[in-house]
Amino acid sequence: MRTPPIATPKPKQITSPHGTRTDNYYWLNERENPEVIDYLSAENAYFEQEMAPVKELQAELFTEIKSRIKEQDESVPYHDNGYYYYVRYEAGGEYPIYCRKKGSLEAPEEVLLDANEMGQGQAYFQIGGFQVSNDNQLLAFSVDTVGRRMYTLRLKNLATGELYPEQILNTGGEAVWAADNQTVFYSKQDENTLLTYQIYRHQLGTDPAADVLVYEEEDNTFHIGVGRSKSRQYIFVQMGSTMSSEMRYLEATNPAGEFQVFLSREADHLYEIEHFEDSFYVLSNADAPNFRLLKTPVSNTSKAAWQEIIPHRPDVFLENMELFHDYLVLGERQEGLLQLRVIQWKDKQEHYLNFGEPTYTAAISINPEFDTHVLRYGYSSLTTPTSTYDYNMRTRTKTLLKEQAVLGEFKKENYVTERLYATAQDGTRIPMSIVYKKGFQKDGTAPVLQYAYGSYGISIDPSFSAARLSLLDRGFAYVICHIRGGQELGRQWYENGKKLNKKNTFTDFTDCSAFLIKEQYTSPTTLFAAGGSAGGLLMGAVINMHPEYYKGVVAAVPFVDVVTTMLDDTIPLTTGEYDEWGNPNQREYYDYMLSYSPYDQVKAQAYPNLLVTTGLHDSQVQYFEPAKWVAKLRATKTDNNLVLLHTDMEAGHGGASGRFKSIHDAARQFSFMLLLLK
Template identity: 60%
Template sequence: MKATIIPLMAAVTLAACNTAEKKQEKMNVTPPVAEKIRHEFPAIHGDVRVDEYYWLKERDDPKVIAYLQAENKYTDTMLSPVKEFREKLYEELKGRIKEKDESVPYFLNGYVYYTRYEEGKEYPVYCRKKGSESAPEEVVLNVNDMAKGYAFYNVVGLNVSPDNKLVAYGVDTVSRRKYTIHVKDLETGELLPDAIANTTGGSTWANDNKTLFYTRKNDSTLRSESISKHLLGADPKADKVVFFEKDDTYSTWVYKSKSRKYIIIGSGSTLSSEYRYLDADRPDGTFNVFHPREKDMLYDIDHRGDKFYVVTNYNAKNFRLMETPLDKTGKDNWKEVIPHRTDVLLEGIELFSNYMVVSERKNGLSQLRIINSLSGQEHYLDFGEPAYVAYVSTNPEMDSKQLRYGYTSLTTPNSTFDYNMDTKEKELKKQQEVLGGYDPKNYVTERLFATAADGTRVPVSLVYKKGFEKNGQQPLLLYGYGSYGNSIEPFFSSNRISLLDRGFAYAIAHIRGGQEMGRQWYEDGKMFKKKNTFTDFIDCGEYLIKEKYTSREHLYAMGGSAGGLLMGAVVNMRPDLWKGVIAAVPFVDVVTTMLDASIPLTTSEYDEWGNPNNKDAYEYMKSYSPYDNVVKKAYPNMLVTTGLHDSQVQYFEPAKWVAKLREMKTDSNLLLLETNMDAGHGGASGRFKALKDVALQYAFLFYLEGISK
């Protein structure tokens, strides 16, 4: 269906017009104005900063809540002309979801496990069957029943005991990512009295079926700082701390090896890691250090047979695979299995009794490499699309010849395959069903390369509906992230159909700071090279305009979290390039946050952004920090979203940013702040509630384009 573009009819006798500026003037609505209260930070490196909106940091202050609510009301008012359209968009997005649905079952320790959704219900039902799929169903957890009475409810870390009688899981009812671990008796349905607060939600059973290892969080910084051991029936306050991470730039976690032989504690920062291991049959034993941490050396471990396997960047920027005997785990005993390659990033391994599956990335695309550990023969899976995502899925059993993997692309719905590594036969177990008649043949995907100012070729993944004309007059949404080495994959989204069917193209800029093109790609977009991330994104936008995919009058940008930092930076650097920008839970007050060690995540991210207590790092991050660089000039139309309980990027960063933009901007473009008062970094809980956020974002874009249905 071609995009329908007609004048919008406002609910307040608004005449049809072509620009958001005139619409705002016609509405005669005054945006909220935050009070200015001078707050002077202590001088650092001879520099004194003043923040007049620092008071918004007080979450429990009624004045702060009133301001956020006023902004929400203003957003609703300004988008009132598309209120009905927004509601229809929500129903449209929801209508593509198969409400009664079920995941592909997987086998673990004598049981078949799967997740199903019931019609009209927000939350999953976790189930299992003993022995085979034809056995009677046992409900492990029905989260719909558990979530009754809560505005937010999230369950993570389901972990069944080795004897299959108990399940441990974490619950967060605030969206602060501080989980309480509970234990349920699967034979009686009884909830045991054990309730362990302030954890990451995950846990690991020892093989005695009564000892749980788990990660505790620091109460204020939320850093995952220690591993404790809980004996069922004991008071959690008396749980023994078996490992405490003293370095506040590190976080820690615990898991069990796939072989189920070892409990493993990991500890790591951005650039360094360290592991400890313990026989899972001896939970009261002492953890052994696998190899002591070293500066700028990362490694991950897993176990099979008489060896540990190590994926490491030791003398290998793009990582390599090593092996070592069980009783000699130090680096001096490591033997190379897969060497370092300059053009291939080794991302991880999946071990089976007779096979090893290696996840790699080449030219920005994921690859799955199958190695027969007995014969040494190997091959790659073939996927045959220009831009796609392939990944190892749930494979909990070592003694299997079947690889469960996932596949998707910008046009191919999420698909689950079983691949027989012996016969090389693959079976599609399930493909995401998109209701409403979606046909991938009606859409086109491309993989392009934009050239950055320094000559670097930056990949761009692109999708649009057939009939899209490259005449420079079509709307295009450009998405970016570019931090932490996170590669943004060209995955399928049924929500995106609502954009494509109304004439939008959707593009992903695989900018530096991610890891799409190898480890160097990440290193060239962090610390003192962070600005490459921003200029890459701008160069991708310029390239798409040059190639007539869109124009400045129809180019939109979007990013969230660290991608919200990207949005803040590019609107400061090139505000003229974008018709509209969506910044979701944006990290925009870089200097203030990185100077405050009490804020969650700060100390663990010095290796990503720099430590502003050092003068050179302070000056560099201040030169791009969005909040510190807002000046009197015209900015594009902007929608900024946040969550009151966000633990990753505190709500006050986007709130302060919007307040300062309101004060400084010289244009009359839309500037909207939407705060979810019941949610945090990930938005609303539940599979349908989250679609309201998407409907808001799309309504904003369509409003600016004059698309009303």
């Protein structure tokens, strides 16, 4: 093994109301410092040197994964306001082409945006929001050319192809047209914290400097956004933190009017609204941890006027809704699995869709129109490629419109999926979804990749990955651990994995690891773990707690310097995180965070082989967190295992942009694991 780069320790005292800590690598925060760039470049060079034995394999994996993708492809069109909209890809193209056809799929194609042309010469390119005006003549869209999710808003005349001259910088990405087809509402970001905190009104063809500020959020634990009701009759401003929300509404025909508060924010009350006919429908967790559905007249939005439609159920989490003229469709979770429930307004008859697999994911898709009896939904499982269905709610029949093409020799019947349960230290049963190729031997010799996220109430559902086949076909099993901190088993599942319960997330994961080893799915010499962002925090915590379980760990854009970051409210997005992790300015939270923060808990012990990835322009987890963590691990650990840091100098939190550039990320991670099995 070659000598890795060594970051020079430069001690800095980090002072807080509850103690002083020494950070030897704080200087890596200086993004513009040439010494920092040199260090990151040296780490990249070291990565390439250590990965040299599998360089050909990495190229082979890239080619293999890419070969499964149908390069010339298009999405299933959906109908909206007289047009069919779809996205297509051309052979060799990295980016999507946004198109539509008027009235019929046989009509001539209109290209709205060709991201391949727009992204030429850009190291990074992504289209954010995309919305067409009511008269179908104008398009508002946004682009990011850095990867920090700060979007530039542009407006386009679809009749002439003309781009209007105004460029509105530092937006949140979304934009909403008013009914006059002249007025656009958009959110603005703070350039330092990256929080969306303002909503502006823009008049087509005018100087953005004259845009009118219609709302500013003063609570920096909240983020805001702007949207439009399915009915198109209302513009919504949504304000939200992890535990509280507020919505305001404005008639789309009155863009110069004042937004009205639907219900003022309350502690521990999350809600969202939709409009249908003369009512607002409310998804709320007031006195209902797993949410319930209510409605209220447009003329009276006070809580006293709310009428319950779907009551709270302790064993069913009500995740979302879709309103139709004759039907209500609910997305629900029970026993960790998504279900779609269809209810007829007229007689309240109801039924659930049957999906026929033990573990899967199903979700309401794009349904922009009310007056239809057809529900568009998406379906996937660990063995079934992403599929788009139309479901006739009247006849209860479904039509497969498209299954993601997987080129080559893939046959879903060659793979097996299981639902397993590990028992946590406190007796809680932790669900796991597992997939492997037929012939997998449960004798403790097989490699397993164990994955989880476990934060923000985000549920990781068992869905298909064509890239993952490259591991399954090489003998791996892939396991998703549905640990606490997600919302797979309802709101309480999330509550039991956040703030002062956060360690449940980590011990759930290691208890799943112990189960997989005990049941001989794998062994400590063949078990790998992976997670990204808050899942990267998970990786950092579990290797401090149980390094002996894992042969290798992949931590992508990991949030590992929890205490320092959460103490610094100038760092992007920090203040909005207090409801998730706690506020370290309070002693109780400070001590608890410190007890698990991966960077602070690095100790003189043996660690697994480790691949850490980041992006120089990451807006969510700043690049310096993983860089500092790697430097401290190198200086502290007692083993000779690999610790590799790879920094994408041109990307942000989501990694490289484009269909094929991002495959390099997967090939890099897979070849790292396969290197360790050589």
